[in-house]
Amino acid sequence: MTFLERLAARVEVVGTSLCLGVDPDPVALPAGFSQDIAGIERFAKLLIESAAPQAAAVKVNVAFFEAFGSGGIASLERVRAAVPSGVPFIADAKRGDIGSTAARQAVALFDALGADAMTASPYLGRDALEPFLALTDRLVYVLCRTSNAGASEIQDLMVAGEPLYLHVARRAAVWAEGQENVGLVVGATASAEMRAIRATAPDLPFLVPGVGAQGGDLEAATATGPATAGAAAAIRGGGLLVNVSRGIAAEARAADDPGAAVEAAARRWADTLRC
Amino acid sequence: MTFLERLAARVEVVGTSLCLGVDPDPVALPAGFSQDIAGIERFAKLLIESAAPQAAAVKVNVAFFEAFGSGGIASLERVRAAVPSGVPFIADAKRGDIGSTAARQAVALFDALGADAMTASPYLGRDALEPFLALTDRLVYVLCRTSNAGASEIQDLMVAGEPLYLHVARRAAVWAEGQENVGLVVGATASAEMRAIRATAPDLPFLVPGVGAQGGDLEAATATGPATAGAAAAIRGGGLLVNVSRGIAAEARAADDPGAAVEAAARRWADTLRC
Numbered sequence: 001m002t003f004l005e006r007l008a009a010r011v012e013v014v015g016t017s018l019c020l021g022v023d024p025d026p027v028a029l030p031a032g033f034s035q036d037i038a039g040i041e042r043f044a045k046l047l048i049e050s051a052a053p054q055a056a057a058v059k060v061n062v063a064f065f066e067a068f069g070s071g072g073i074a075s076l077e078r079v080r081a082a083v084p085s086g087v088p089f090i091a092d093a094k095r096g097d098i099g100s101t102a103a104r105q106a107v108a109l110f111d112a113l114g115a116d117a118m119t120a121s122p123y124l125g126r127d128a129l130e131p132f133l134a135l136t137d138r139l140v141y142v143l144c145r146t147s148n149a150g151a152s153e154i155q156d157l158m159v160a161g162e163p164l165y166l167h168v169a170r171r172a173a174v175w176a177e178g179q180e181n182v183g184l185v186v187g188a189t190a191s192a193e194m195r196a197i198r199a200t201a202p203d204l205p206f207l208v209p210g211v212g213a214q215g216g217d218l219e220a221a222t223a224t225g226p227a228t229a230g231a232a233a234a235i236r237g238g239g240l241l242v243n244v245s246r247g248i249a250a251e252a253r254a255a256d257d258p259g260a261a262v263e264a265a266a267r268r269w270a271d272t273l274r275c
Numbered sequence: 276m277t278f279l280e281r282l283a284a285r286v287e288v289v290g291t292s293l294c295l296g297v298d299p300d301p302v303a304l305p306a307g308f309s310q311d312i313a314g315i316e317r318f319a320k321l322l323i324e325s326a327a328p329q330a331a332a333v334k335v336n337v338a339f340f341e342a343f344g345s346g347g348i349a350s351l352e353r354v355r356a357a358v359p360s361g362v363p364f365i366a367d368a369k370r371g372d373i374g375s376t377a378a379r380q381a382v383a384l385f386d387a388l389g390a391d392a393m394t395a396s397p398y399l400g401r402d403a404l405e406p407f408l409a410l411t412d413r414l415v416y417v418l419c420r421t422s423n424a425g426a427s428e429i430q431d432l433m434v435a436g437e438p439l440y441l442h443v444a445r446r447a448a449v450w451a452e453g454q455e456n457v458g459l460v461v462g463a464t465a466s467a468e469m470r471a472i473r474a475t476a477p478d479l480p481f482l483v484p485g486v487g488a489q490g491g492d493l494e495a496a497t498a499t500g501p502a503t504a505g506a507a508a509a510i511r512g513g514g515l516l517v518n519v520s521r522g523i524a525a526e527a528r529a530a531d532d533p534g535a536a537v538e539a540a541a542r543r544w545a546d547t548l549r550c
Contacts, residue, residue, distance in 0.1 A: 023375070023376065025375060025379070061372075061376050061379075063370075063372065063376045063377075063379040063380045063383060064376070064379050066348075066379070066380070066383035066387070067379040067380075067382040067383045067386075067387060068383075068387060069348060069349075069352060069383070069387035069388065070345050070346070070348035070349035070351075070352055071345070072348075072383075072387075073341075073344060073345035073347075073348045074344075074345035076345075077344060077345055094370070094371065094372055094396070095338075095369070096369065096396075097336075097338065097369055098421065098422060098423040098484075098489075099423065100298070100300060101298065101336050101338045101339070102338075104300070104336075104338040104339050104341070104342040105338045105341070105342075107342040108338060108341035108342045108343075108344070108347075111342075112341070112342060112343060112344035112347075113344065121369070121371075121396045121398050122398065122429055123396050123397065123398045123418055123421075123429055123430065124418070124421050124423055124425070124426060124429070124430075125423065125425035125426055125427070125428030125429050125430070126425050126428055127423050127424055127425030127428075128421075128423055128425065143398055143399070146373065146398075146399050146403075147373060148373040148374065148399055148400065148402055148403055149402055150399070150400035150401050150402030150403065151399060151400055152400070153400030153401055153402075153446065154397055154398055154399070154400050154442075154443070154446070155398065155399075155400070157434045157435075157439065157442060158434065158435065159432045159433065159434055159439070160432075160433065164432065164434070164439070167429075167432060168429070171428065171429070209373075214373075
C-alpha cells in the first residue's frame, strides 16, 4: 500500500484532516512531568494515547528527542511503537543530502524508526532525495513555503518572474510524476502563497504546519489545502494534513487531568478540521 | 574561544587544510569489520586514531550513525569522545527549522554531541538558524553550493541576475556581521562557482567537500578556498577546510593493516593540502 492509500483508509475512519504534532519541549511540559527525557517520553505517550485516536496522522519532530542524545532516540523509538497501527507516522526531520548520505537517512527514518513519511529540504535538488523517492510505499513532504516568520528571506526570492517556493512546487510536481509519493510542506501562516502553490501543484498532498500557536489561517488552509487533481484529490479531505502541536499540548498545562484535557482538545481540533 | 580561534590553533600544529571525513558506510568497510554498528564504530575509531593526528578537523556525517537508531547514536557519542581534544569536531547534519525546533537541534548537536561546528540549510532563512548563530563560540556552515551532481537544479536558479547560491552567500555574509561564526559549504566539484562565491563573501570560511571520490578540483579549492578578508583570512590556510572521506577510508579496504593504510593516506592528503 502507498502512503496515500494508508492515509485514505485512516481518514475514512476519523473523518478529519487533523495531524497530531508531537514536539515535546522540556520547558513546556505540564506540572508533574520532569523536564528530562523521562518527562518528555511520558508526555509524548500521553499525547499519542489521548489524541492519536482522533487524528488522521501523527507527526513527531525528531529534534525534540535528538536533544537528549542516544537516550532521546531510544525514547523516540518507544514513542513510535506507541502509535497505533493504522495511524500514519510522519518523521519531521527535514533531511536531504548527497546520495550516499541520503541513503543512510532513508534507512534511519524509514527502516530504523519505521516512519511512513518524512520531511525533506529541496535545496540540494532531486538527487539528494532520490533514496527517499525510490521507496514508493513511503512519502516525502518537500519543504515549499514554511511557517516561520523569516521564510520569505530565501523562499520568496523571485526566479524568472515567480517566487522560489513556486519553482520548488513545480519541481516537486515533476519529481512526483509517475509515483504518488511526494507532498509539500506549506505553512498556514501564508494563505496567499498556499493558493498559488495549490494552483501550481494541484495534485500534491499538503502537510500544513503553523495553525494554533503560530497563528496560521485555518479557514484558508482547509479551503485551499486539499488537492484538486490526481490520487490525493480522490481521497476524503484531498490528502490534506493540518498539523496541530502546541494547540493541543498546551491544553494539558493548566489541567488537573492532562490526558482528559488533551483528549478534549484533540476532539475540538478534529471537529474543526472535519472533512 | 571562538571556533575560528580553535581552528587557527589546530592548523598551526598540523599545517594543513585537511578535514577528516568520517562517513562509514556498512557496505564499504574493510574485510574483518562487521557490517553492523559494531563494525561502523570500530572503523570510525580506527579512522580517528590513524588519521585525526594529521588533520585540522574531523567531520562526521551523523546519518551514518542515525541509520542504526539509538544504538547508532550511542556509538556516535563514543566516536565523538575518541576525537582528540584540540581537534575541532564538525557535525554534518544539515539542520535548520522553525525557532523552537532549531533550539532543540542546537542542544542535540552542540550540547549532547559536543560539536564545535555544524552544517545547516539556508532554505528557511536566518531565523531558522538563530539558535545556532546565538552561540558565538560555535560555527554554522551554511549550505551554499553543494557537491552533488544535481546541485544546480535549485542552487543555480537565477535570482535578480545572479544564481541562488550567490544570493545565499550574500545573505550568510550579512548573518555573519559582527560575529565570526558563519561559514559556507562549497563543493570542490564546482570551481567556477567557488570563485564567484569567494568574491561575494571574502571573509567566510569554507568547508569544501567533493574532493577525492566525488572528483572535485583540488587545485581550484586550495587556490580560491581560503578567505581573503576578515578573521578567517588572518588564519594560516585562510580558514579553509577540505574534507576527505572516502579518499582516506577506501585505502583501508585492500590493506593488510587498515590502520597503517589510513595513516599513510591521511599523511598524503595532509601534504597535498599543506598550508
